[in-house]
Amino acid sequence: MATSKCLNIQAIILNLSQTLEESSFEPALLEAINRDGIRKRYKADAVILEAGTLVNSLPLVLEGAIRVMRRDEEDGELLLYYLEAGETCAATISCCMGNQRSNIHAIAETDCEVLFIPIQRMDEWVAKYPSWRNFIFRSFSERFDELLGAVDSVAFGGLEERLSNLLRDKALFHNTNSLSITHQQLAEELHSSRVVISRLLKSFEQLGKIRIHRNRIELLNKS
DNA sequence: CCATTAAGATACT
DNA sequence: AGTATCTTAATGG
Numbered sequence: 001m002a003t004s005k006c007l008n009i010q011a012i013i014l015n016l017s018q019t020l021e022e023s024s025f026e027p028a029l030l031e032a033i034n035r036d037g038i039r040k041r042y043k044a045d046a047v048i049l050e051a052g053t054l055v056n057s058l059p060l061v062l063e064g065a066i067r068v069m070r071r072d073e074e075d076g077e078l079l080l081y082y083l084e085a086g087e088t089c090a091a092t093i094s095c096c097m098g099n100q101r102s103n104i105h106a107i108a109e110t111d112c113e114v115l116f117i118p119i120q121r122m123d124e125w126v127a128k129y130p131s132w133r134n135f136i137f138r139s140f141s142e143r144f145d146e147l148l149g150a151v152d153s154v155a156f157g158g159l160e161e162r163l164s165n166l167l168r169d170k171a172l173f174h175n176t177n178s179l180s181i182t183h184q185q186l187a188e189e190l191h192s193s194r195v196v197i198s199r200l201l202k203s204f205e206q207l208g209k210i211r212i213h214r215n216r217i218e219l220l221n222k223s
Numbered sequence: 224c225c226a227t228t229a230a231g232a233t234a235c236t
Numbered sequence: 237a238g239t240a241t242c243t244t245a246a247t248g249g
Contacts, residue, residue, distance in 0.1 A: 182228090184228095193239075195238075
């Protein structure tokens, strides 16, 4: 069974680099990824990376979605951005470069599969393979842009917009319009409070955007 | 049944 | 928008 997994990975990575449209990875790089990458599976809601951990490898999402959160001392959490298949984590790249402990934590949003590239390899490849360097830089800048988006939606107080974006994203990642989530959980991800989220959800419901059930929010197809 | 907990309501900041 | 408090409703023993 281990062998079939190994054969499989080449196909997955190939597929991945094709979906990345621009110059796909060189065959030599694909081989290297195949050889040195460590694949792991996670169930939904599993903790993938705890804050404070020393990071020694770069995660590359093969399948599923991961949410990257920032935790404030004791009380608060805040969603920074999501990682989808084919993406890698900017915060981790920055940790790797400074050889620092993780300042974020990562949770599996859905069941997912992640490929970990040891940090020495990832350094090596940046020098060796243009497509890899390209991939890292591009990914870094994309994540950075998402972060800026998160920052100014927080700064400019658009909680209503943040909530509806969150619902849209979750519907996308879970591939359903029926989200099993509590108002409390939503509040935590947005670093808000349950009552406020309930109020907003109720207003969404009155606008005919959603329907509220216990432990479940149904998205109706109106933007 | 009862205990637990999600969610609604109200009022104040 | 956020907090505090109380009430109501759903769920699972």
